[in-house]
Amino acid sequence: MISHRLIxxxxxxxxxxxxxxxxxxxxxxFLAILxxxxxxxxxxxxxxxxxxxxxxxxxxxVLAPWFMKNGISGLKTQRPKLFLIRGFFGxxxxxxxxxxxxxxxxxxxxxxxxxxxxxGTLLAIIVLKEVVRLRRWMAILVGFIGAMIILRPGAIxxxxxxxxxxxxxxTMACSVTCVKxxxxxxxxxxxxxxxxxxxLPMSLIPALLVWQTPTIDQLxxxxxxxxxxxxxxxxxxxxFALADSTYVLPFxxxxxxxxxxxxxxxxSQEPDAYVWIGAAVIFISSxxxxxxxxxxxxxxxxxxxxxxxxxxxxxxxxxx
Numbered sequence: 001m002i003s004h005r006l007i008x009x010x011x012x013x014x015x016x017x018x019x020x021x022x023x024x025x026x027x028x029x030f031l032a033i034l035x036x037x038x039x040x041x042x043x044x045x046x047x048x049x050x051x052x053x054x055x056x057x058x059x060x061x062v063l064a065p066w067f068m069k070n071g072i073s074g075l076k077t078q079r080p081k082l083f084l085i086r087g088f089f090g091x092x093x094x095x096x097x098x099x100x101x102x103x104x105x106x107x108x109x110x111x112x113x114x115x116x117x118x119x120g121t122l123l124a125i126i127v128l129k130e131v132v133r134l135r136r137w138m139a140i141l142v143g144f145i146g147a148m149i150i151l152r153p154g155a156i157x158x159x160x161x162x163x164x165x166x167x168x169x170x171t172m173a174c175s176v177t178c179v180k181x182x183x184x185x186x187x188x189x190x191x192x193x194x195x196x197x198x199x200l201p202m203s204l205i206p207a208l209l210v211w212q213t214p215t216i217d218q219l220x221x222x223x224x225x226x227x228x229x230x231x232x233x234x235x236x237x238x239x240f241a242l243a244d245s246t247y248v249l250p251f252x253x254x255x256x257x258x259x260x261x262x263x264x265x266x267x268s269q270e271p272d273a274y275v276w277i278g279a280a281v282i283f284i285s286s287x288x289x290x291x292x293x294x295x296x297x298x299x300x301x302x303x304x305x306x307x308x309x310x311x312x313x314x315x316x317x318x319x320x
Contacts, residue, residue: 016242021248021251023235023236024239030235035109036262036263037224038225039102042101042102044218046212047210051098052098054225055098055225055226055229056094059226060196063196070189075194084198086194087195089172090171090198090199091198092167094199097164097168103159104165105270105271106269107271108275110279111275111278111282112162112169115286117143117173118144119173120177123173127177142285146278146279146281146282150274179191249287250287253283
């Protein structure tokens, strides 16, 4: 039998940029599958609150090896309040995202989710006191126009799912802003662990109010959700570790392609041309914002760049 190391040797011997691109695309595939599994769970009749709780429970179980290795000492922190704020926004974003993919086409949900960096830039101005010049303001405006192309207010009726998608993107940006602040003093595993620990009781209380004992099929889907969320996060994080974020980030657009394929194949969803056009406009503006941020970090703020890359990987890889 041919060893898997021999099969994968060409990949590991390839340039780091190529590896990063492949890992990013694989991560996008896992997150697209994650969206499909969430949609399947919702279609099976399980309430969104319960899905969110079980997803976080699965995430905490996945972290068990880290807890076994580091113990309680790995959770020591001087910033519990910021962790609580991050947990609150993470829970709100996850809840809104799970509801979104349960009621609107997957491709449309992902397209609107691309607005998160735009909200992130606005928060950077307010919270992090970053100076944003004309070109980044123009990128924000272009991104807003892209969202309007998808939503077409006045031409079609805005659905609750669309509102939830925008809310999920905005609260995700709040969560990422907290991660940027935490990454200056906390490790990535600690940030992820604390997030799961805080969100779990938050999601348990509403889940108990609508609790339905999961069937065997639903438990299998939950396991799949936990695996896809974890692997998606790992692949994204590794991709950002291998190459600059401005090179890796454009491959995130494949998440829309994979989501459209899954939506069409399993849920008979056909995104219209407006979704593709609007998503492309939003994504171009997001890429420009990322490039400008990287350029600013390079000019004298190298240490902050690592934190921003970590935050970007966290945002993309959390799987919502």
